[in-house]
Ligand code: NAD
């Protein structure tokens with residue numbers, strides 16, 4: 001059945017891929033974005049499509065969507081640490097007020113509300129891998145708290161709305177995701193390393209690089225979000241890839257894959273940088289029948305191709321060639 005879905009943050013990295021997949025399956029999409037960390041270019045190919053419309057708005061202040069909706073996917077929020085550290089108050093506002101406005105519109109329309117939460121709700125986890133039952137280890141006043149606590153509040157508000165008002169909600173906890181449309185200057189580890197390797201610059205490993213992350217390719221991640229959107233499941237449910245690597249291993253893999261002459265340099269570890277992170281995806285497998293399938297080397301190669309194409313000819317070693 002065709003649905004009308006609002007994607008808040010739809011011009012961002014994940015949001016734009018979600019818009020693509022919704023339009024491709026026949027849904028009508030209203031993309032709402034203030035372009036603070038996203039790009040018009042991410043959805044330019046959808047503009048003019050009869051099933052796609054674009055609304056420019058800061059969803060912390062207003063949600064000017066006309067007509068009824070079947071679902072609202074709330075992905076609006078800075079997500080890269082440098083982005084949210086540069087916008088601390090806006091990050092708290094979109095997690096709190098933005099979530100409240102989204103929930104109220106969902107209630108009015110009788111729509112399902114999907115909250116894009118994050119593995120950051122686990123903070124620097126004392127339990128490994130992280131199941132949804134783990135309550136987390138977050139510094140409530142550190143620099144990262146503007147993001148972590150905004151998302152924890154957003155989860156609390158979403159579940160309270162569900163309990164008190166009966167709003168149909170789903171909460172996904174997204175783990176580190178990468179792929180085409182990450183901005184080269186986004187500041188996250190995959191885009192930084194690939195952009196640096198393609199330019200032949202040193203890869204900046206923060207700390208000694210022994211901290212771990214588990215990286216999920218965007219196509220897989222969006223499959224998980226859609227499965228949650230369509231399922232009668234409240235969650236929270238972890239959506240991520242349990243394939244765990246140290247940051248140093250990732251740097252070496254990127255250098256090999258791009259055939260870059262780049263070296264590795266070490267830079268200070270950001271405050272409260274989680275030491276390790278890996279999703280337990282038992283619930284996603286059981287409740288949604290979902291699991292990721294794209295190997296890291298394949299996803300990295302596709303992401304490198306996309307970044308190289310954006311950087312243009314001569315933007316990287318051997319004209320941006322990618323091996324693997
Ligand atoms: P992104 O920065 O590329 O996209 C976020 C989008 O939201 C951008 O287009 C931005 O302009 C928009 N936005 C921000 N504040 C807004 C506001 N007040 N009003 C309207 N639009 C606003 O980041 P992303 O990686 O695509 O992340 C999307 C969502 O997924 C975020 O909520 C993020 O917290 C969550 N998430 C992402 C990851 C990941 O690895 N990519 C991991 C965990 C959680």
Ligand code: UDP
Nearest residue numbers: 081187188189192204205206211213247273
């Ligand atoms: N990181 C790094 N070099 C970079 C960017 C990030 O070593 O140029 C590290 C960062 O310190 C963290 C990991 O890579 O340990 C993932 O960082 P990212 O910002 O992508 O996401 P996070 O999981 O911290 O939100």
